[in-house]
Amino acid sequence: MARISPDQMRSWLKVYFIAGSTNCVQDSVNVLEEAIRGGITIFQYREKGSNCLEGEEKLELGKRLQRICKENGMPFIVNDDIEMALELDADGVHIGQEDEDAQEVRKKIGDKILGVSVHNLKEAERAKRAGVDYFGVGPIFPTATKKDTRAVQGTAMLEQLKDFGIPMVGIGGINAGNAAVVMNAGADGVSVITAISHADDAREAAAKLKGKIFR
Ligand SMILES: Cc1ncsc1CCOP(=O)(O)O
């Protein structure tokens, strides 16, 4: 398997749903199924926060969510947990700046998709040298989902990175009402947790977001 092309990565990044058991009011498996019907293009399993699953339970939920992605031809990305990503043979991983160094992770995962959270040009340069497939840029807007985010940065970082030539997705407080702002700043897509996972109708929420993505 070769590395994913930037164009293929950009098309996957359009509507990037991220969730774990702690983000979903209903069962995360059902939420994912509905979100896929609504038109998300890629999914990240992010099992974090207080009372998140661990060990076997975390792995089992990962397997269930991965199966749904596989059935729908959708990339399944694992957040942070490289070992679990390899055990599941996930399509890729997403790491933050506090996680293992991107260079090391690239060695471990081979040609799988590697996403890195970047907050400034220095982090972006470093990630680019490590062979990253996409940047996660944010938090664009205030968010209650992740307690320890860096400062809310608006679209400034997206504007600075749009000429980097690396596919990138905005994240943080994004919804159908502000997704166009993120796209206009140069993002290849939007990444959301709450906008879909807390929606009464996840399918409709995903569809509304999809309608705002014009690339
Ligand atoms: C994981 C993460 N990283 C930066 S903001 C954020 C949380 C995004 O969640 P929401 O879409 O609910 O604002």
Ligand SMILES: C=C1C=NC(C(F)(F)F)=NC1=N
């Ligand atoms: C902290 C994160 C920042 N960005 C992303 C993504 F949207 F995938 F790029 N995922 C994360 N878990």
